[in-house]
Amino acid sequence: MKIRDICLKNPLILAPMAGITHLPFRLLAKESGCALVTTEMVSANGLIHRAKKTEELLASCKEERPLCVQIFGADPETMARAAEIVESKGADILDINLGCPVRKVIRNGAGVALMRDPRKVKELLRRVRKATNIPLTVKMRTGWKPTGEEAVYVAQIAEDCGVNAITIHPRTAAQKFTGKADWSLIARIKSLVSIPVIGNGDIKTPEDVIKMQRETGCDGVMIGRAAVGNPWIFSQCLDLIHKRDYSLTDPGTRLKGILRYIGYMLAHFGEERAVLMLRSSLGLYVKGLPNSSRFRGSITRLKSINEAVARVEEYFATCFQAVA
Numbered sequence: 137m138k139i140r141d142i143c144l145k146n147p148l149i150l151a152p153m154a155g156i157t158h159l160p161f162r163l164l165a166k167e168s169g170c171a172l173v174t175t176e177m178v179s180a181n182g183l184i185h186r187a188k189k190t191e192e193l194l195a196s197c198k199e200e201r202p203l204c205v206q207i208f209g210a211d212p213e214t215m216a217r218a219a220e221i222v223e224s225k226g227a228d229i230l231d232i233n234l235g236c237p238v239r240k241v242i243r244n245g246a247g248v249a250l251m252r253d254p255r256k257v258k259e260l261l262r263r264v265r266k267a268t269n270i271p272l273t274v275k276m277r278t279g280w281k282p283t284g285e286e287a288v289y290v291a292q293i294a295e296d297c298g299v300n301a302i303t304i305h306p307r308t309a310a311q312k313f314t315g316k317a318d319w320s321l322i323a324r325i326k327s328l329v330s331i332p333v334i335g336n337g338d339i340k341t342p343e344d345v346i347k348m349q350r351e352t353g354c355d356g357v358m359i360g361r362a363a364v365g366n367p368w369i370f371s372q373c374l375d376l377i378h379k380r381d382y383s384l385t386d387p388g389t390r391l392k393g394i395l396r397y398i399g400y401m402l403a404h405f406g407e408e409r410a411v412l413m414l415r416s417s418l419g420l421y422v423k424g425l426p427n428s429s430r431f432r433g434s435i436t437r438l439k440s441i442n443e444a445v446a447r448v449e450e451y452f453a454t455c456f457q458a459v460a
């Protein structure tokens with residue numbers, strides 16, 4: 137799959153997820169074979185005001201490239217200036233958020249609120265397209281009406297404005313993450329535009345990737361929640377795509393991955409912040425494994441990186457025994 141001049145080595149894309157798809161997590165996804173990783177949504181307003189926390193979200197390294205940076209906002213001029221900043225910081229692809237259903241974002245006219253205002257979308261995309269030379273994508277939802285007419289209209293506007301690929305998560309604003317993603321809308325949009333279409337929503341297993349491709353004809357498949365705590369899903373999907381049997385992640389691979397994750401967290405956030413974040417995120421990596429709740433209990437008061445490594449190694453020593 138190609139997004140303008142950027143060739144992706146396979147169709148698998150990591151979804152942007154606030155608080156989750158930071159650089160350490162993106163590196164794990166990449167190592168597992170994901171072709172394109174995406175930052176969490178970055179505030180255009182924060183970028184143009186040079187807010188330190190916002191700028192930090194653009195940190196990257198060559199191992200994760202190509203990188204897609206997603207921005208959100210409602211004002212076309214602000215978005216265009218933010219696009220220039222994103223390009224100047226070295227992003228390979230710029231994505232515009234047209235799907236966030238969070239109240240605070242909608243209240244400001246951004247995210248999925250934009251899908252109610254196609255004229256504004258047109259102006260915004262035109263301004264952003266003019267402001268940047270890197271490939272431009274949009275990620276949207278069904279919109280506000282379950283019929284999908286807003287998504288169809290916005291997809292066509294996006295193509296007309298020079299957008300290079302469209303991701304569609306076919307749930308309405310009101311659905312947030314409930315109900316079922318309506319994959320038929322992915323197929324409908326694919327049949328209407330000639331730029332690549334990336335399908336998203338409810339990929340839970342590698343088999344779902346094949347099913348979505350078959351049912352919708354989408355060019356790329358974006359995976360979100362199923363990769364949280366399980367970045368290895370990308371290598372399993374690749375095995376299935378290449379018609380090889382895939383196996384569940386063995387404890388040894390998982391342990392090595394978690395230890396690398398801890399190292400990346402330390403390098404990226406520094407010990408104090410990394411430890412606080414590991415208290416809540418490490419548990420996700422052992423979901424479904426034996427005695428995982430005991431492990432989660434053991435990390436709620438982590439004080440140092442060394443302690444995090446020790447707790448993980450201890451847990452896996454017992455886990456291996458349990459598996460044997």
Ligand SMILES: Cc1cc2nc3c(=O)[nH]c(=O)nc-3n(C[C@H](O)[C@H](O)[C@H](O)COP(=O)(O)O)c2cc1C
Nearest residue numbers: 151152153154176177275305337338339359360361
């Ligand atoms: C915790 C969390 C944070 C998210 N943050 C973003 C975001 O920053 N930008 C965005 O476009 N979508 C965001 N999403 C939506 C996902 O990118 C994706 O569209 C959605 O989870 C459906 O895909 P899935 O079923 O594979 O999880 C987020 C989802 C979750 C669960």
